[in-house]
Amino acid sequence: MAPTPTAPKGPAPPMSAEIRRREGKLSAQTVTALVGDLNARFGNRIVTSQAVREQHGHTTTWIANAPPDAVLFAESREDVIDAVKICAQHDAPIVPFGVGSSLEGHVNALNGGLSIDFSRMNRVLEVHSEDLDCVVEPGVSRKALNAHLRDSGLFFPIDPGADASIGGMAATRASGTNAVRYGTMKDNVLSLGIVTAEGKFLRTASRAKKSSAGYDLTRIFVGSEGTLGVIVEVTLKLAGIPESISGGHCPFPDVRSACVTAIETIQSGIPVARIELLDRLQVQACNAYSKLSLPETPMLFLEFHGSEESVAEQSRRFAEIAEGNGGGPFAWTTHPEERTRLWQARHDAYWACIGLRPGARAFATDVCVPISRLADCVEATQADLAENGLIAPIVGHVGDGNFHVTPMIDMDSRDEIEKAEAFGKRLALRAIGMGGTCTGEHGVGQKKIPYLDVEHGPDALDLMRRVKASFDPQNLFNPGKIFAI
């Protein structure tokens, strides 16, 4: 049978990739009506006090706080379904909130609306030890999950430093220090429970370890930053707790020799579990903040997982590579307390930065480049910092080619803000120019939006817009993130 006569003769026009624009906040009248309906359904679990609203806007970096109109302390999937339906009726935005540890302003309610706080949806629902997976509510934090799992011999390996919520980590495609070995949230989420813009609940996949049954809805939602639906359940892969863990630190004369050592370690197939770069300034900051006495020179922090024999072999092989590049000595231990002290210092690096300049705010950056370009990118960035007189320690998940430069800025100085913004732009474009990305793990949020077009090109970005427009035509979900409002 021929195509029907009404079939298009030329190419069909592309779907409108226009995302519905929102401007400004909701009217006072809408807020009153919205809060009235929310109160009627949720009672005192709806909070509108200024303090609580501001706690649910962005509080971590220099990005300005934008509080929601109300906060719901959700306790069940049904709560979220009803909240989405009520918000849709009032055309009010919905912003999911985990613990607020995101660094790109993700939880800011730029157009007001409802923040859904998941701190009460923090249960571990199922642990399937035989299958090495578990099902959790989005509000459980990664540390709480690992405490829950302790006796099972399993652990959840993704570790972004902060004690983030699992839902938030899925939403930003988080990773961190362990990703070089265990992958990112993309690799460790088996399935998500989602509430859609129409207030329906669905699961994106089964618990099977792999599937070819249609489009990868799980990966569409992982990293979608709350813009496509609300995550109300997460099924995670788990890993066996290693028989032995060794860790340590290794000084280097310069950043390049540390980067080259990281590259050669990866290439040689050593299954390193963590390999973290700290530049001289970051080491100074950590010494001060965490009361350490590390030599103040660029440094790699490392961790190896495996059998006792294997971690010793890995440590020895790494030490050889480091020495070959002028680094060392590599001081390592399998003693848990010493290791913990070192990694606590690494995790506190962000707070150590803030300690460098009390009263200043952190300007978060997060580029990631192919590892062959890592030394080039870090060196060019250090030269840029020196030239522009910015105080900005560098830490990096260098096994993945991902590093963070964190200028500390005085928020009262328009000049400093502009200088940091100009630096951030040069850094993002430098990484993209080297075949990399403007964000390796933090997400786009508000401040990386301008780089998406450069990084992906207009046609790829247009496909992303089509996904958004077709999943959330009303633009209810976290408006103003990933895409400009």
Add this chain to the structure above:
Amino acid sequence: MAPTPTAPKGPAPPMSAEIRRREGKLSAQTVTALVGDLNARFGNRIVTSQAVREQHGHTTTWIANAPPDAVLFAESREDVIDAVKICAQHDAPIVPFGVGSSLEGHVNALNGGLSIDFSRMNRVLEVHSEDLDCVVEPGVSRKALNAHLRDSGLFFPIDPGADASIGGMAATRASGTNAVRYGTMKDNVLSLGIVTAEGKFLRTASRAKKSSAGYDLTRIFVGSEGTLGVIVEVTLKLAGIPESISGGHCPFPDVRSACVTAIETIQSGIPVARIELLDRLQVQACNAYSKLSLPETPMLFLEFHGSEESVAEQSRRFAEIAEGNGGGPFAWTTHPEERTRLWQARHDAYWACIGLRPGARAFATDVCVPISRLADCVEATQADLAENGLIAPIVGHVGDGNFHVTPMIDMDSRDEIEKAEAFGKRLALRAIGMGGTCTGEHGVGQKKIPYLDVEHGPDALDLMRRVKASFDPQNLFNPGKIFAI
């Protein structure tokens, strides 16, 4: 500012998730016009002979051949762009073709149109040894790629058995025997070059090892089976060739003890590279086809990758687990020729099945369940086969919970076809009922379509339809696959 007065007061109606329907083939007039335009652009690289057209319909299993109206032997991205534009003008379907090794009728041109053959787009464009990645054209086969890489010390680990094209493997989210250690195509594709329905070329991601820069377009296209765009370039992760490889086979008294051994091997953290189940009938078939003399009892084939010491330790630990479950002895070797003979037999398992019943056609199945349910699912399936008198060997990538039952059917017997179809349905529903999937690695193609609704539910499937409708509003790309036409 308040929402504009035209903003919806109730929830906006969901986007139409209707995929444009196509029925039947193109008219003779349309075919003439289409072929005329294609000839004018591509000359003798457009072939319309019946033999070539039929070669480009499905030829592997019992699914009927549905040839395209014409075949283009594409040589460049520009060819594909122009072909898509010409087809769009004539409203003619486009079906990408790698080597035709798919098992679900993916390359059938159900509505006619153009098959784009990628056999001439088979170049390895870039190898980045330092970054452990490469960029290839979609027509390169996995064996050709590995031959190209041999001197680099790197290899591409995904091994579905057939010498499939990389483009086809990305399109079906393929995996195979190595996936338990190296993951699937989902995990090993860094980026794709895509030609869209509007004839635009885009890349889905940079070469950075990880990114949080917007929606995961790469994973949207991996496994999309040619229904969202045409893959014209693939950036793949590579792995280091292991220092040592050991392999062998281990007999078991029954399928359950073999499955339990697989489960315990995974749980104990042994990083097994391949762990394959063959049931008694499959072992018989392999003995006959590959001239082996394996004991005719359920069997695991295994492979371990690592240092010489490590593969020996892994092999020993596995042997202990097998013995604890009544299996063994585990005969293993690091000798390449013996290993190759074993794995060639495993790869030829499909042809060995066909050898069991000359003249019969294979009915492909591909369920995958959480590994804790694997023994239950295999045993229930064996009972089902026995009850229904079907000749159907079983092989399985049991480290992932994925197995294939392959009834051999006489295509002249309507009764046998119906019996196999009824069995396939029971098998798919059994796996889904155990928390699994109707397809672990083959893809949906034509014959798994009825199960998607059961597996995902209507609301998840609706989101998939929205993606399809928004990326390919004209339904140009591989109509009738994943979704009913």
